[in-house]
Amino acid sequence: MKRILIILAAMSACLSASAQQALWSGSQVESPVINEDGTVTFRYQAPKAIKVEVTGDFLPTQKMEFEMNGQKVSYDAPGVRELKEGQNGVWEYTTDFVVAPDLYNYTFRVDGNNVIDPLNMWVNRDVASLTSVLLVPAPGERSDLYAIHRVPHGTVSKVWYYSETAGFDRRLTVYTPAGYETTKAKYPVLYVLHGVGGDEDAWVTQGRATQILDNLIARGEAVPMIVVFTNGNISQEAAPGENSTGYTRPTMRLPKTMEGTFETAFPEIVKFIDGRYRTIAKKQSRAICGLSMGGCHTLFLSLNYPDMFAYSGMFSAAVGVSDPSVSPIYQDVDAKLAAYYSKKPALLWIGCGKTDFLYQANMDFMQKLDANGFKYTYMETEGGHIWRNWRIYLTEFVPLLFK
Amino acid sequence: MKRILIILAAMSACLSASAQQALWSGSQVESPVINEDGTVTFRYQAPKAIKVEVTGDFLPTQKMEFEMNGQKVSYDAPGVRELKEGQNGVWEYTTDFVVAPDLYNYTFRVDGNNVIDPLNMWVNRDVASLTSVLLVPAPGERSDLYAIHRVPHGTVSKVWYYSETAGFDRRLTVYTPAGYETTKAKYPVLYVLHGVGGDEDAWVTQGRATQILDNLIARGEAVPMIVVFTNGNISQEAAPGENSTGYTRPTMRLPKTMEGTFETAFPEIVKFIDGRYRTIAKKQSRAICGLSMGGCHTLFLSLNYPDMFAYSGMFSAAVGVSDPSVSPIYQDVDAKLAAYYSKKPALLWIGCGKTDFLYQANMDFMQKLDANGFKYTYMETEGGHIWRNWRIYLTEFVPLLFK
Numbered sequence: 061m062k063r064i065l066i067i068l069a070a071m072s073a074c075l076s077a078s079a080q081q082a083l084w085s086g087s088q089v090e091s092p093v094i095n096e097d098g099t100v101t102f103r104y105q106a107p108k109a110i111k112v113e114v115t116g117d118f119l120p121t122q123k124m125e126f127e128m129n130g131q132k133v134s135y136d137a138p139g140v141r142e143l144k145e146g147q148n149g150v151w152e153y154t155t156d157f158v159v160a161p162d163l164y165n166y167t168f169r170v171d172g173n174n175v176i177d178p179l180n181m182w183v184n185r186d187v188a189s190l191t192s193v194l195l196v197p198a199p200g201e202r203s204d205l206y207a208i209h210r211v212p213h214g215t216v217s218k219v220w221y222y223s224e225t226a227g228f229d230r231r232l233t234v235y236t237p238a239g240y241e242t243t244k245a246k247y248p249v250l251y252v253l254h255g256v257g258g259d260e261d262a263w264v265t266q267g268r269a270t271q272i273l274d275n276l277i278a279r280g281e282a283v284p285m286i287v288v289f290t291n292g293n294i295s296q297e298a299a300p301g302e303n304s305t306g307y308t309r310p311t312m313r314l315p316k317t318m319e320g321t322f323e324t325a326f327p328e329i330v331k332f333i334d335g336r337y338r339t340i341a342k343k344q345s346r347a348i349c350g351l352s353m354g355g356c357h358t359l360f361l362s363l364n365y366p367d368m369f370a371y372s373g374m375f376s377a378a379v380g381v382s383d384p385s386v387s388p389i390y391q392d393v394d395a396k397l398a399a400y401y402s403k404k405p406a407l408l409w410i411g412c413g414k415t416d417f418l419y420q421a422n423m424d425f426m427q428k429l430d431a432n433g434f435k436y437t438y439m440e441t442e443g444g445h446i447w448r449n450w451r452i453y454l455t456e457f458v459p460l461l462f463k
Numbered sequence: 464m465k466r467i468l469i470i471l472a473a474m475s476a477c478l479s480a481s482a483q484q485a486l487w488s489g490s491q492v493e494s495p496v497i498n499e500d501g502t503v504t505f506r507y508q509a510p511k512a513i514k515v516e517v518t519g520d521f522l523p524t525q526k527m528e529f530e531m532n533g534q535k536v537s538y539d540a541p542g543v544r545e546l547k548e549g550q551n552g553v554w555e556y557t558t559d560f561v562v563a564p565d566l567y568n569y570t571f572r573v574d575g576n577n578v579i580d581p582l583n584m585w586v587n588r589d590v591a592s593l594t595s596v597l598l599v600p601a602p603g604e605r606s607d608l609y610a611i612h613r614v615p616h617g618t619v620s621k622v623w624y625y626s627e628t629a630g631f632d633r634r635l636t637v638y639t640p641a642g643y644e645t646t647k648a649k650y651p652v653l654y655v656l657h658g659v660g661g662d663e664d665a666w667v668t669q670g671r672a673t674q675i676l677d678n679l680i681a682r683g684e685a686v687p688m689i690v691v692f693t694n695g696n697i698s699q700e701a702a703p704g705e706n707s708t709g710y711t712r713p714t715m716r717l718p719k720t721m722e723g724t725f726e727t728a729f730p731e732i733v734k735f736i737d738g739r740y741r742t743i744a745k746k747q748s749r750a751i752c753g754l755s756m757g758g759c760h761t762l763f764l765s766l767n768y769p770d771m772f773a774y775s776g777m778f779s780a781a782v783g784v785s786d787p788s789v790s791p792i793y794q795d796v797d798a799k800l801a802a803y804y805s806k807k808p809a810l811l812w813i814g815c816g817k818t819d820f821l822y823q824a825n826m827d828f829m830q831k832l833d834a835n836g837f838k839y840t841y842m843e844t845e846g847g848h849i850w851r852n853w854r855i856y857l858t859e860f861v862p863l864l865f866k
Contacts, residue, residue: 108574110511171511175578176593181703183593190579190586190593193704208700208707210631217620220641228613238623241739297611300584301596304611336644 089150091179092166092194098158100194103179104168107149115140115174116166117446118159118194121415136415136444140169161198162448163206163268165191184265185300186447204275205455206268211278212238216270218260218302221332223294225325230291231298232329233260235270236337237277237284246338248462249286251329251369252454253350253357256317259299260291263454266447272455282458285347286337290329292350292357294322318353318378320387323360330368344406347461349373351450352418356382360389362405363396370406371461375453376413376445380421401434407460408436411453415444492553494582495569495597501561503597506582507571510552518543518577519569520849521562521597524818539818539847543572564601565851566609566671568594587668588703589850607678608858609671614681615641619673621663621705624735626697628728633694634701635732636663638673639740640680640687649741651865652689654732654772655857656753656760658781659720662702663694666857669850675858685861688750689740693732695753695760697725721756721781723790726763733771747809750864752776754853755821759785763792765808766799773809774864778856779816779848783824804837810863811839814856818847 091103102114119139125132143151165186167174176183177192184193197207214237220229240247252269254262263269269287276282295316297303316322334341348369350358355377362372382390408429412422429436439456441449494506505517522542528535546554568589570577579586580595587596600610617640623632643650655672657665666672672690679685696717700706719725737744751772753761758780765775785793811832815825832839842859844852 106574106576108513109576170576171509171574173509173512173573173578174581175576178577178592181588183588185584185586189581208705210707213623213632213634215620215622217618219618220616229616231616302611304613 091177099155100159101154104151105149109170112143112151113140113169114153116164118164159196161196161201161203164194167191205272213274214238224328231260233264233289235287246340247286248345249339251288251348253292253354255352255354260289261299263289276458283462288333292322293317320389323389326361343367344370347371349457351375352378363400364389366400366403373409373457375411375450376416379425409457410436411439413441413443413449494580502558503562504557507554508552512573515546515554516543516572517556519567521567562599564599564604564606567597570594608675616677617641627731634663636667636692638690649743650689651748652742654691654751656695656757658755658757663692664702666692679861686865691736695725696720723792726792729764746770747773750774752860754778755781766803767792769803769806776812776860778814778853779819782828812860813839814842816844816846816852
């Protein structure tokens with residue numbers, strides 16, 4: 061048995077130093093820990109560090125601003141707290157408040173540099189940086205929808221389609237609900253769009269969309285549906301590591317994201333999905349939603365193809381941003397709105413946070429709808445332009461579809 | 464246009480601090496950079512750091528050893544190099560050698576703590592730690608198989624099956640080759656198993672298996688096949704973040720990994736795959752391979768189910784490790800070997816690195832095969848118990864299958 065243990069140890073020893081450390085040191089340091097009183101403790105081992113902080117959206121926000129072209133733009137940034145050094149160079153911080161059930165992102169800041177929590181294997185890429193994930197689920201709370209439960213799970217696939225517009229294959233993430241493979245049923249389709257800097261991975265990692273779908277369907281609160289997560293950067297084949305063009309640098313905005321090409325090319329995605337999957341290929345069984353830039357895409361896809369989607373969801377949508385001079389897609393908004401509503405969409409759903417910098421733009425947009433007597437559903441939440449809100453909007457929007 | 468820029472900027476501003484930094488600072492710092500002369504430059508911005516190092520398998524290894532139960536175990540650990548601080552707190556190291564085309568993992572070590580490269584979006588989880596990825600592809604070189612090319616891509620799906628043995632749903636990664644969805648053809652199936660600490664994600668992230676398959680099939684060097692990546696930790700539902708049991712701590716070895724339960728339960732996976740996919744459900748069209756612990760699993764699955772797999776690949780296999788007292792699966796090896804060979808398997812393929820701590824164990828195993836006149840194919844490579852070798856073995860094994 062001793063020999064077996066040694067061999068097993070050696071099998072692991074060839075792994076990275078921190079992995080070994082976890083095995084050999086028998087370290088009992090854990091992070092994050094949700095304590096019985098609802099507070100959360102974060103720990104980071106760094107004997108040589110001078111200052112260790114934690115930042116994340118579980119902390120109260122702080123007002124920040126930056127200047128661009130001589131104008132000030134203010135926004136709510138996550139708070140920052142210092143950890144205190146204890147024994148063996150283990151730094152620690154426990155919240156002095158109960159952390160409400162939700163899904164949060166956090167990173168440590170060690171002597172000024174952001175690092176993820178090496179004691180937490182759950183990491184999401186958020187555009188151009190990695191963050192550690194803290195999930196505080198609780199029965200009956202919304203965040204319970206973000207957790208994995210022992211319910212039937214859909215299949216999540218990375219699928220490539222040929223884009224005539226781009227001239228190369230591009231990647232989609234496709235969710236087929238539990239039962240898709242074992243029945244001959246046809247399903248409605250929801251298209252879900254990401255924001256600036258995101259890609260076809262964003263909604264299934266940061267957005268927990270497939271968990272939300274699994275759980276809502278298992279509860280009977282949503283109908284089984286196919287969900288398609290597109291990559292809205294038409295110049296990009298796929299997420300980092302999946303591109304033929306080499307390294308993806310952390311530049312935030314790729315070319316051709318909001319100049320109409322993605323919207324112009326969208327029908328080829330719908331055609332591909334209807335050809336590949338057992339869809340109900342008609343307007344009443346097709347929905348679309350998106351966050352931020354994806355909310356802008358959602359609006360203009362709905363307006364330019366008024367026979368395509370019966371349900372549209374604009375989450376913190378970048379309305380008022382599109383430039384009519386760059387594409388016909390963004391022109392004649394009023395006429396297109398009238399045509400869209402004349403075809404009686406089942407739902408236009410709008411969600412925005414009170415401190416979102418796009419709040420006023422969304423207010424203006426709804427005022428225009430009101431002035432014309434165009435119906436929509438509006439949900440206002442606390443906070444700003446953050447994933448926490450987009451997950452909430454998805455959990456609200458999905459149960460309204462295809463009923 | 465100015466207003467649009469500000470809104471777009473604000474849309475990004477709500478992201479993490481390092482993402483913002485990438486946008487606002489207009490930083491031109493890039494890392495890693497493959498230079499024209501074949502050297503590679505690594506950069507890390509840390510104005511307050513005292514010491515910044517880089518470690519990774521692109522560097523010559525160094526001999527390391529540790530003690531366990533009074534016995535010394537030695538292994539080859541990646542080398543370490545210091546970065547030098549330049550302007551603006553940007554630390555830099557350029558190799559003094561040409562980095563051979565291959566796929567490597569590296570991390571920075573900042574004042575003793577491992578951190579990934581924040582300027583490189585391509586990150587893999589290796590068991591219990593994250594590493595940055597460096598790919599040096601070159602036409603005609605093996606590493607070109609690890610790159611994404613503009614060739615037809617298969618679909619990669621995360622699929623859940625119900626395990627009678629475990630009593631809950633478990634996750635598989637399934638690759639269906641390009642053309643699977645557009646034809647009615649039936650396909651052979653290759654099962655690919657990970658090592659200690661891995662899961663159903665390991666071979667498609669660290670192993671680049673789906674890229675290897677795409678490229679070999681596109682070149683006509685491998686036949687189109689379905690590939691199934693199992694999770695060999697039978698007590699685990701799925702990879703971190705996909706479990707109902709909460710956080711996955713960086714403990715390296717889960718319960719029930721090498722005591723026969725996974726092997727006993729394996730037929731339920733084969734049954735599921737043959738039921739769900741258009742497979743050619745017979746021995747001649749079924750193959751299995753695995754690395755380290757997965758090599759042990761491969762051997763005992765081949766021996767205990769001699770009518771299941773025609774092709775078996777043992778990559779740095781943990782032979783001589785299994786304990787016959789824990790399961791009938793590991794008993795009567797000689798008799799099972801004789802029965803296995805009497806049924807004329809198409810291929811038993813063995814690969815091992817010269818400095819692998821399992822080298823002697825593999826030599827002993829092959830000596831036993833030789834003594835009995837049992838045929839096998841052996842490939843010996845430089846280096847030890849590392850992903851670089853396992854990718855090589857996969858590129859060698861796959862072209863031999865189903866022909």
